[in-house]
Amino acid sequence: MSVLEIKDLHVSVETDQGTKQILRGVNLTINEGEIHAIMGPNGSGKSTLAYTIAGHPKYHVDSGSILLDGEEVTTMTVDQRARAGLFLAMQYPVEIPGVTVTNFLRTAKTAIDGEAPAIRTWIKDVRESMSRLRMDKSFAERNVNEGFSGGEKKRNEILQLELLKPRFAVLDETDSGLDVDALKIVSEGVNRAKENTGLGLLLITHYTRILRYITPDFVHVFVDGRIAEQGGPELADRLEDEGYDRFLTESNVG
Amino acid sequence: MSAAPTPTHVSPTQESAVTPTVPTTEAMPTEEQHGIKEHSDGRFGFVPVQTRSGRFKSVNVADFAPVTGREAVWKLSPVAKFTDLTAGDLDGSTYQVDSTPSADVTVAWVDRTDPRIGTAGAPEERAAANAWTSFEQALAITVGGEEAKEITVSRAHLGSAPRGAHTIIEAKPFSQAVVILENVGEARLTENVEIILGDSANLTVVTLQEWNDGAVHLANHFATIGRDARLKHIVVSLGGSIVRVNPSVRLAGSGSDTELLGLYFADAGQHLEQQVYVNHDAPNSRSRVTYKGALQGKGARTVWIGDVLIGRQAAGTDSYEQNRNLVLTEGTRADSIPNLEIETGDIKGAGHASATGRFDDEQLFYLQSRGITEEEARRLVVRGFLIEIVQQIGSPALEDRLQAAIEAELRGTEEK
Ligand SMILES: Nc1ncnc2c1ncn2[C@@H]1O[C@H](COP(=O)(O)OP(=O)(O)OP(=O)(O)O)[C@@H](O)[C@H]1O
Ligand SMILES: [Mg+2]
Numbered sequence: 258m259s260v261l262e263i264k265d266l267h268v269s270v271e272t273d274q275g276t277k278q279i280l281r282g283v284n285l286t287i288n289e290g291e292i293h294a295i296m297g298p299n300g301s302g303k304s305t306l307a308y309t310i311a312g313h314p315k316y317h318v319d320s321g322s323i324l325l326d327g328e329e330v331t332t333m334t335v336d337q338r339a340r341a342g343l344f345l346a347m348q349y350p351v352e353i354p355g356v357t358v359t360n361f362l363r364t365a366k367t368a369i370d371g372e373a374p375a376i377r378t379w380i381k382d383v384r385e386s387m388s389r390l391r392m393d394k395s396f397a398e399r400n401v402n403e404g405f406s407g408g409e410k411k412r413n414e415i416l417q418l419e420l421l422k423p424r425f426a427v428l429d430e431t432d433s434g435l436d437v438d439a440l441k442i443v444s445e446g447v448n449r450a451k452e453n454t455g456l457g458l459l460l461i462t463h464y465t466r467i468l469r470y471i472t473p474d475f476v477h478v479f480v481d482g483r484i485a486e487q488g489g490p491e492l493a494d495r496l497e498d499e500g501y502d503r504f505l506t507e508s509n510v511g
Numbered sequence: 512m513s514a515a516p517t518p519t520h521v522s523p524t525q526e527s528a529v530t531p532t533v534p535t536t537e538a539m540p541t542e543e544q545h546g547i548k549e550h551s552d553g554r555f556g557f558v559p560v561q562t563r564s565g566r567f568k569s570v571n572v573a574d575f576a577p578v579t580g581r582e583a584v585w586k587l588s589p590v591a592k593f594t595d596l597t598a599g600d601l602d603g604s605t606y607q608v609d610s611t612p613s614a615d616v617t618v619a620w621v622d623r624t625d626p627r628i629g630t631a632g633a634p635e636e637r638a639a640a641n642a643w644t645s646f647e648q649a650l651a652i653t654v655g656g657e658e659a660k661e662i663t664v665s666r667a668h669l670g671s672a673p674r675g676a677h678t679i680i681e682a683k684p685f686s687q688a689v690v691i692l693e694n695v696g697e698a699r700l701t702e703n704v705e706i707i708l709g710d711s712a713n714l715t716v717v718t719l720q721e722w723n724d725g726a727v728h729l730a731n732h733f734a735t736i737g738r739d740a741r742l743k744h745i746v747v748s749l750g751g752s753i754v755r756v757n758p759s760v761r762l763a764g765s766g767s768d769t770e771l772l773g774l775y776f777a778d779a780g781q782h783l784e785q786q787v788y789v790n791h792d793a794p795n796s797r798s799r800v801t802y803k804g805a806l807q808g809k810g811a812r813t814v815w816i817g818d819v820l821i822g823r824q825a826a827g828t829d830s831y832e833q834n835r836n837l838v839l840t841e842g843t844r845a846d847s848i849p850n851l852e853i854e855t856g857d858i859k860g861a862g863h864a865s866a867t868g869r870f871d872d873e874q875l876f877y878l879q880s881r882g883i884t885e886e887e888a889r890r891l892v893v894r895g896f897l898i899e900i901v902q903q904i905g906s907p908a909l910e911d912r913l914q915a916a917i918e919a920e921l922r923g924t925e926e927k
Contacts, residue, residue, distance in 0.1 A: 311880050314872070339882035351877040355895020364891065365881035400895070417881065 259289040259326055261425045266321035268309050279305045281482035287457045294460045297479030298501045303461045307429040311345040312338050342424035346414035346431050353401040361401045369421050386419045390446050407434035415446040427459045432467035444470030465497040480504040563820045568633040572644040575637035584636045587814045587846055593727050596701040597638045601675035603645035610664045615656030620648040627679050631705035632733025639731045642701040645675035652680045654688040665693040676702035684709035689906050692718045698726040706734035708742055715743040722751035730756045738764030746773040748783045755784040762796035771800045774900040776920045779808025786816040791825035800832035803900050806843035818850045829859040836867040837896050890921050
């Protein structure tokens, strides 16, 4: 069974005002098939954690480690991590002018599998995934994320999640900017990916809304660069009622 | 809209290569930006010393002073490297031309007395005048018939002695064709190409420079476009040491239309230049200029100058020009200079954009986060950047070939 372990992770970023510490000792273990939700206020470092797992060059790991089945991830290049089975659905997916969705998906699939997918089944898989995510066929020939609405970009992320079949995926605010119909469609996509591949999920969110459709096994409250509290799904309900004030006060005092 | 026809001049300059890929100059066709009532750069009423149309012209080389490199047309070119073409004697004899068979298109050598010669334009600098003075016969590509067709005219055996040449491409009224001028092999060439579109003609001219490494090629294309005619003109410069192709297009008939496209890929030590001039000289004409370039390797150098003149009689003009450069390595230089001159207030729109930037790190990160290696991600991004031009050529076979040529250029990146 696969496991992703984050151990005492400290991360900083270079800013105009100098080095800024963002993550201050994150500990988290995700087993294959588990769904972990991370909730926390703006600026607490949730995206930083996501980007650090994916290997964004801006984020510097000062100490600690990320292990995928015991193998150190932090020394891998971005593409090596993806090929090792990690996936990040981004909060703000990037536009790639002149590269069609079709070409992009095939190139990514080939890179991850180490060989080109069998053409017939691949085309069928892409078409079916797109239709289940209610993405019009025409998206296949459009440039990646170019001119996509916020919701369309998020669907395109989940399309990749379904097709690339990672072992662990981090979904960074995939729910934000989605209306309720889109939220259901996207959530179904995530649940389907989990059923089909048994991947482990780290679901970053601001609101409990998405947790009505994707049931977490664990909920972590993220404050000031670390996990302040963890529990089961009931913790999400409590956060919905009480907000983050309790934790913010604690962290200010501490 | 009404306003006094005071000439205005806009001439922002962007050089080199360290800014991110954001437009540094952007002007969408809105009423405020016609340059008359209020101009975005605030230089209302500034009268340039000389308008673009007022430049000295002559077909006689002796009328031009020796080139110093300080002239407006030469100041960004390595003039010392081709004094043979600006000041020396040129071989003006005919040369081997290969063309694909095409119904209703004739390719023939014609005398200097051919009445079409000199109808599309005249040299504004010494190398062009030298070619005009020297050529013995002109190569005439004459397009008739109303059916769509394609012809490729190739030059592969020009040799390395300095040469002057003259070409006429005439599209008769109501004709349509894609004419591909293919240039390979050795060359030290200065030449003029006259492109003449009869009323309602629809012509695409692609000039493809895939010269050998040492080649020097200075070309001036002069086009005149008749009533309701349409010219698509595409400059693709990939190979050669110094390649300078300057298209100059006069929208002479009302309702005339031109799409000027360019694609260039400069490697180490290469100088690729294009000075584009669009002269809106009739009512309701339209122009779109889009040039895109990539630079890689030490000393890779590109120049793009885009002059647009909207003349007094060009009411209802719709014009937009843009140049974008993607810098792939250190040690390159890209100049990008759009100029817009407006002599009438009564236009639909006029704007320009120019940007030179590096790879977008976020794009590379996104691609890599999907397992794609850094090299492949770079290739995808550059290919995506240049493909916009390739896709507009309108010749599937040539589009495929250019895609392959761009791939080859990109493979060159990794070898260096
Ligand atoms: N590249 C960067 N340069 C400078 N500061 C950064 C950078 N990335 C993150 N930060 C800062 O680090 C802190 C954490 O940012 P992060 O984006 O990880 O928060 P978040 O929890 O994802 O917030 P949100 O809920 O708004 O998405 C913020 O104060 C942010 O401004
Ligand atoms: Mg965030």
